[in-house]
Every structure is written in C-alpha cells, then in structure tokens.
Amino acid sequence: MLMLVLLLSAAQDADYFPLQKGNELSFRSSNGQTMTRRVGSTAQIKGVECISLQTERGSQKTREWLALAPTG
Numbered sequence: 001m002l003m004l005v006l007l008l009s010a011a012q013d014a015d016y017f018p019l020q021k022g023n024e025l026s027f028r029s030s031n032g033q034t035m036t037r038r039v040g041s042t043a044q045i046k047g048v049e050c051i052s053l054q055t056e057r058g059s060q061k062t063r064e065w066l067a068l069a070p071t072g
Contacts, residue, residue: 019051019068033058 023039040052043065050065 019053019066021051 019039021039021041024036026034026036028034035055035057038054038056040054040063042049042051044050045065045067048067050067053064053066055062055064
C-alpha cells in the first residue's frame with residue numbers, strides 16, 4: 001500500500017499510472033505466487049471522481065478507491 005501511495009504522489013502525468021477501466025497488471029513473486037491488479041469501476045466519493053483498483057493474491061482479494069490529481 002505504501003508503494004502505491006508513493007507511486008501516486010510521484011506521478012507527474014496520468015500516463016505513469018494508467019487508470020483506464022479494464023487495465024490489468026500481473027506480477028509473479030520469487031516464491032511463484034501471482035498478484036493481479038485490475039482497474040474497475042468509477043464512483044464519486046466525497047465529491048471526488050475515484051476509480052477502483054482490485055488486487056488478487058492467492059485467496060486474498062482487496063479493493064481500493066484511488067483518485068489521481070495534478071498534485072499527486
């Protein structure tokens with residue numbers, strides 16, 4: 001999670017962290033476990049347009065809501 005926050009705060013342009021619905025990225029760790037991140041639906045949260053980022057690692061599933069602004 002901290003890595004994601006750092007990545008978002010360091011991005012100067014949305015191209016560095018593409019949040020288009022349907023984007024998917026998979027990683028395989030050194031122990032052979034796969035982690036997949038998918039960009040999902042959008043929603044207004046406290047007046048801010050956010051997009052969901054769903055992560056699956058084995059049987060673990062999480063969902064985060066992200067917004068990318070010019071300031072990070």
